[in-house]
Amino acid sequence: MTTVVNWQQRIGNQRDWIWRGRQIHYTYIRPHHNHQNTTPLILLHGFGASIGHWRHNLEVLGQHHTVYALDMLGFGASQKAAINYSVELWAEQVYDFWKTFIGQKVILIGNSIGSLISLVAASAHPDMVEGIVMMSLPDPTLEQEAIPVFLQPLVTGIKKIVASGLILKPIFYFVRQPNVIRRWASLAYATPAAITDELVEILASPPQDRGSARAFSALFKATIGVNFSPNVKKILPNLTIPMLLIWGKKDRFVPPALATQFARYNEKLELLYLEDVGHCPHDESPEQVNKAILDWIELTQK
Numbered sequence: 001m002t003t004v005v006n007w008q009q010r011i012g013n014q015r016d017w018i019w020r021g022r023q024i025h026y027t028y029i030r031p032h033h034n035h036q037n038t039t040p041l042i043l044l045h046g047f048g049a050s051i052g053h054w055r056h057n058l059e060v061l062g063q064h065h066t067v068y069a070l071d072m073l074g075f076g077a078s079q080k081a082a083i084n085y086s087v088e089l090w091a092e093q094v095y096d097f098w099k100t101f102i103g104q105k106v107i108l109i110g111n112s113i114g115s116l117i118s119l120v121a122a123s124a125h126p127d128m129v130e131g132i133v134m135m136s137l138p139d140p141t142l143e144q145e146a147i148p149v150f151l152q153p154l155v156t157g158i159k160k161i162v163a164s165g166l167i168l169k170p171i172f173y174f175v176r177q178p179n180v181i182r183r184w185a186s187l188a189y190a191t192p193a194a195i196t197d198e199l200v201e202i203l204a205s206p207p208q209d210r211g212s213a214r215a216f217s218a219l220f221k222a223t224i225g226v227n228f229s230p231n232v233k234k235i236l237p238n239l240t241i242p243m244l245l246i247w248g249k250k251d252r253f254v255p256p257a258l259a260t261q262f263a264r265y266n267e268k269l270e271l272l273y274l275e276d277v278g279h280c281p282h283d284e285s286p287e288q289v290n291k292a293i294l295d296w297i298e299l300t301q302k
Contacts, residue, residue: 007052007055007198007201007202008052010055010056010058010059011027011051011052011054011055011058011069012027012028012029012058012059012062012067012069013027013028013029014026014027014051014077015027015028017097017100017101019073019093019096019097020096022073022078022079022081023078023079024070024071024073024078024079024093024097025050025051025070025071025076025077025078026051026068026069026070026071026097027051027058027068027069028066028067028068028069029058029059029061029062029066029067030062030066031062031063031064031065031066038064038065038066039065039104039105039106039107039130039131039297039301040065040066040067040068040102040104040106040107041061041065041066041067041068041106041107041108041109042067042068042069042070042094042097042098042102042106042107042108042109043057043058043061043067043068043069043070043109043110043114044069044070044072044090044094044108044109044110044111044114044115044117044118045069045070045071045072045075045076045110045111045114046110046111046112046113046114046136046279046280047075047112047113048075048203049075049076049111049112049114049202049203049280050071050075050076050077050202050206051069051070051071051076051077052076052202053111053202053203053280053282053283054069054282054283055198055202056282056283056286056290057282057286057289057290060286060290061290061293061294064294065107065297068097068101068102070093070094070097072090072093072114072117073085073089073090073093074215074218074219075206076206077206077209079211080206080209080210080211080212080214080215081211081215081218082211082214082215082217082218083218084218084222085218085219085222085223086222087113087116087117087120087229087230088120088124088230090117091117091120091121091124091125094108094117094121094128095121095124095125095128098125098128105127105128105129105130106128106129106130107129107130107131107132107133107297108121108122108129108131108132108133109132109133109135109293110132110133110134110135111135111136111280111281111282112135112136112137112138112253112254112279112280113138115132115134115135115136115137115138116134116137116138116139116229116230116232118132118133118134119132119134119137119230119232119235119236119239120230120235122239122241123235123238123239126241129241130241130242131241131242131243131244131297131300132241132243132244133243133244133246133293133296134243134244134245134246135245135246135247135280135281135282135289136246136247136248136251136253136254136279136280136281137232137245137247137254137258137259137262138229138232138253138254139229139231139232139233139258139262140223140229168216168217168220169213169217172207172212172213172216172217173213175207176204176207176208176212177204178200178201178204181200181203181204182195182200185199185200185203187252187253188252188253188278188279188280189278189279189280189283189284190248190250190276190277190278190284191276191277191278191284191285194283194284199283232262233262233265236262236265236266236269237265237266239266239268240268241268242268242270242296242300243266243268243269243270244269244270244272244292244293244296245259245262245263245269245270245271245272246272246274246281246289246292247259247271247272247273247274247281248273248274248276248277248278248279248280248281248284248285249273249274249275249276249277250276250277250278251277251278251279252278252279253278253279254279256273259271259273270296272292274288274289
C-alpha cells in the first residue's frame with residue numbers, strides 16, 4: 001500500500017518573516033552533507049501560486065543545495081496587503097530576504113512572473129545572483145506593443161472599468177472557487193493527470209484568507225498599470241551571468257516562440273524546450289526539470 005505524504009510535509013521547514021511591517025511566509029531545506037560548498041537556490045512562484053507549487057522540486061533540489069522558497073507578498077501564506085504592487089517590489093523582497101538569511105551568491109529559479117522577478121532582481125542586484133533559471137518568461141510590454149496605438153485608450157478604459165470595485169470583487173469571488181481554478185489549471189497544464197486535488201487545494205486555499213479580495217484588487221490594478229512590467233528585451237542583453245530558460249512547447253499562456261526570440265538577446269542564455277508540457281514545467285514535469293536544473297548548475301560551475 002502506497003502512503004501519500006501531504007504536500008505540507010514535502011515543502012521543508014516553513015517559517016514567517018516580517019518584511020517592511022508585513023508578514024512573509026517562506027521555507028527552506030538543507031542537504032545533509034556539504035551544503036556549505038554548494039550555491040544556495042531561491043525558488044520564486046508564478047502569479048496566483050505559492051511555495052506549495054514547488055512541492056515536487058524542493059526535496060530533490062534540496063539533496064544537493066540549500067533551497068529556499070518564498071511566498072511573494074500578496075500570495076500564498078504571506079500577508080494579503082492592499083498596496084501598490086510591482087515586479088520591482090517583489091525583487092526588493094527577494095533581495096532583503098537574501099541579505100537577512102543568506103548573504104552569499106545564489107541562483108534564482110522562477111516560473112512565469114517568478115522568472116520575471118528573477119530577471120529584475122539579477123539586473124538590480126548583481127551582488128546577489130550567480131545565475132538564473134527561468135520558466136515561461138512573460139514580457140507584458142509585448143502585449144502593449146501589439147495593440148494598435150488608436151486602440152490603446154479603449155483597451156485602457158475597459159481595464160479600468162473591470163478594475164472598479166463593483167466589478168472586480170464579484171470576479172474575485174467567482175475565480176477563487178475550486179471548480180473554476182481547476183478549469184484554469186486545465187489551460188495552464190498540457191497533462192490532465194497533473195491537475196490533482198492536491199494542486200487545486202494549493203491554488204484555492206490562499207484566496208480564502210482574510211484580506212484576499214482587497215489584495216486581489218490591488219494586484220489586478222497593478223498589472224494593468226503601464227509601469228508594472230519591466231521590458232525583458234532591455235534587461236536581457238545587459239546580464240553577464242549564466243541563464244537557463246525552460247519552456248513547455250504546449251504553453252497556452254505565454255507563446256513558446258518567445259523563447260527563441262529571447263535567446264537572441266544574450267548568448268549566455270541557454271534554451272531548453274520540453275515536449276508535451278504547458279505553462280508550469282516544474283510542476284507538470286518535475287523529473288525533467290529537476291534534472292535539467294541540477295545538470296545545468298553542475299556545468300556552469302565547472
